[in-house]
Amino acid sequence: SPEWRFIPESEKEELGLNFDDDGEFWMSFKDFAQHFDRVEICNLNPDSLDPEECPEGCTKKWEMSVFEGEWVRGVTAGGCRNYLESFWRNPQYTITLxxxxxxxDENKCTIxxxxxxxxxxxxxxxGLECLTIGFAVYRLPDYGHVPKPLDVNFFKYNASIGRSQAFINLREVSQYRLELAMRHGGAYDGGGPGGYVGGPQSPPTEQSCLEQLLCALCAPICKEIGVDLQQVTQQQGEQVHLTQPQPQELKGQGFSKDVCRSMIAMLDKDGSGGLGFEEFKALWIDLRNWRAVFRLYDTEGRGAIPAHHLRDALHSAGYTVNAHILNVLAH
Structure with missing residues (x-):
């Protein structure tokens, strides 16, 4: 505007005026009143106000937690509560009040x-508009005795105690003054820490493991990862002959060298660069169990686990992963 030329430089400096392309702009009050009818003043977080502006004797302070995640189609995008069978797959976060x-007088907190x-x-x-989003809040009175993440049965029999007003395609939805009864317990973020928390159930006997280990299906694996079949059989004090593969084996091209190296690194506890008998036996037991889990969740019979069964398959194999790890695996 040409009127800026009549503003003294000192006033421009006091206003912090510049004409950079930084998203800040000036307009006349007349134009503002003509084009706008509402003003919202935002703070970056609850504590961004100047402490000196707080009333005298004010001791209240907000505690703020930020959780970052994502929705992945078919894995952690579970939809709203109307879709009960998939709703539990949404990212879950726990806070402790x-x-x-x-x-x-009712022993409640405001959040x-x-x-x-x-x-x-x-x-x-x-061509991508905002997704339709919303949230629901549930009470966990017995935090130590609920599945993590909460499963479909929890949401079948427990009603929410707070939620966003609607599932809507806005950039942000929020709800103020959700008054919740105070509780104590641990904090849980999206499914618990990643890592191995369980082991294979009902492992096969050593004899059946040997029979599997020395079958023709196993021979290429042994060759790749450096297991001496003769040494293994002598160690067990018996001579076992290679047999035909067991029926109903999964079809595939076998393990690549990179996969074999990964398996060695996973189980080579003594750092020898190869697998001894006990190490290889542990690997074979894991392979048997993983194969059984794969068969169970390959529901479409096409040699792949559908993305929406990924968490269930991992859990059946003894692994618990949080939502972030699950999304990485899905990607």
Whole structure:
């Protein structure tokens, strides 16, 4: 605007005025009143206000937690509560409320929950609008005795105690003053820590393991990972002949060298660069169990586990992973 030329430089400096392309702009009050009818003043977080502006004697302070995740189609995108069978697959986060509101006779805390989808607006040029989002809040009175993540049965028999007003295609939905009864317990983020938490159930006997180990299906694996079949049989004090593969074997091209190296690295506890008998036996037991899990969840019979069964398959194999790890595996 040419009127800026009549503003002294000192005033421009005091206003912090510049004409950079930084998203900040100036307009006349007349134009503002003509084109806008509402103003929202936002803070970056609950504590961003100047402490000196707080009333005298104010001791209240907000605690803020931020959880980042994503929805992956078929894995952790479970839809709203109307889709009960898949709703439990949504990312889950747990918070623990400890400080009761001052003067609250019902032993309750006040919280604000907000759900935001980031970077979606930048994809509008690709024809992608905001997703329809929403959230629900559930009480966990007995935190130590519920599955993590909460499974479909939990949501069948437990109603939410708070939720967003609607599932809607906005960048952010929030709910203020969700007053929840205080509880104590641990914090749980999206499915628990990643890692191995269980072992194979009902492992085969050593004899049956040997029979499997020395069958024709196993011979190529032994060759790749450096297991001496003769040494193994002598160690067991018996001579076992190679037999035909067991029926109903999974069809495939066998293990690649890279996969074999990975298996060695996983079980080579003594750092020898190869697998001894006990190490190889442990590997073979794992392979048998993983194969059984694979067959169980290859529901379409096409030699692959559908993405929506990935978490169940991992859990059956003795692994618990959080939502982030699950999404990485799905990708």
């Amino acid at each position: 400890r400080d009761v509101d001052e003067g609250d 604000i929950v907000a759900l935001m989808q980031k970077n979606r607006r930048s994809q509008r040029h690709q």
